[in-house]
Amino acid sequence: MLRRSFVVAIDGPAGSGKGTIGKALAKHFGWKFLDTGLLYRAVAQKIISFQGSWCEDEAIRVAMNLSESELDHPDLRTPEVSKLASKVAAIQEVREALLDWQRDFVFDCDGAVLDGRDIASVVVPDAEVKLFLTASPEKRAERRHRELVAQGKTVELNHVLDELILRDQRDITRLSSPLVKTKDAIKIDTTTKSIQESLAVAINMVEKRLKGS
Numbered sequence: 001m002l003r004r005s006f007v008v009a010i011d012g013p014a015g016s017g018k019g020t021i022g023k024a025l026a027k028h029f030g031w032k033f034l035d036t037g038l039l040y041r042a043v044a045q046k047i048i049s050f051q052g053s054w055c056e057d058e059a060i061r062v063a064m065n066l067s068e069s070e071l072d073h074p075d076l077r078t079p080e081v082s083k084l085a086s087k088v089a090a091i092q093e094v095r096e097a098l099l100d101w102q103r104d105f106v107f108d109c110d111g112a113v114l115d116g117r118d119i120a121s122v123v124v125p126d127a128e129v130k131l132f133l134t135a136s137p138e139k140r141a142e143r144r145h146r147e148l149v150a151q152g153k154t155v156e157l158n159h160v161l162d163e164l165i166l167r168d169q170r171d172i173t174r175l176s177s178p179l180v181k182t183k184d185a186i187k188i189d190t191t192t193k194s195i196q197e198s199l200a201v202a203i204n205m206v207e208k209r210l211k212g213s
């Protein structure tokens, strides 16, 4: 029988630092990392590539037939994809189609770090460490804006903030696996913390759990 690895679940809203901290945490311990948002982004990107109106059945079909290579698509981080990703992510059957993939990821390795919205609540509810990253909407929008500008995109900071707040709302209020902080998750507010400071807190939590305290 396959053995489930030590799992760190990282949830939180857009721009809270989940991806940056998650990736660095996995690197620090020599573990695997999965950015589960990429699955929803890949579904959204594929639908956009069809260039027409879309329906739920189509999104479900795309999710059921998603292949790993589609997670490497260069356009997964555009604002258009972000927006549609949070719409397709609200469809229960899309989420179900992507669940086995995420659960299979945590088997047969020493450790795995997964980041998303429902990792601690749905994907791996018995994860060894659960972190919930947050930051003020303004700070999160600032980070996302900086990333977009670095990619050569011209976009207003206010527009990024508005889109981010709308996406938060959709992710928090949807019926299927909404973004939620589970009671046993440790909250890390990254608003005034550097990446190194947030990472140090996360490493400390994992080390404590590894030592069994």
Ligand code: CDP
Binding pocket: 013, 014, 015, 016, 019, 036, 037, 038, 040, 041, 082, 085, 086, 087, 089, 090, 115, 116, 117, 118, 119, 167, 171
């Ligand atoms: O990087 P960012 O935090 O902006 O977004 P992401 O993690 O790539 O996720 C994009 C969208 O996918 C989110 O707005 C959610 O609607 C959805 N998502 C989800 O529903 N569940 C997950 N585990 C991960 C992402």
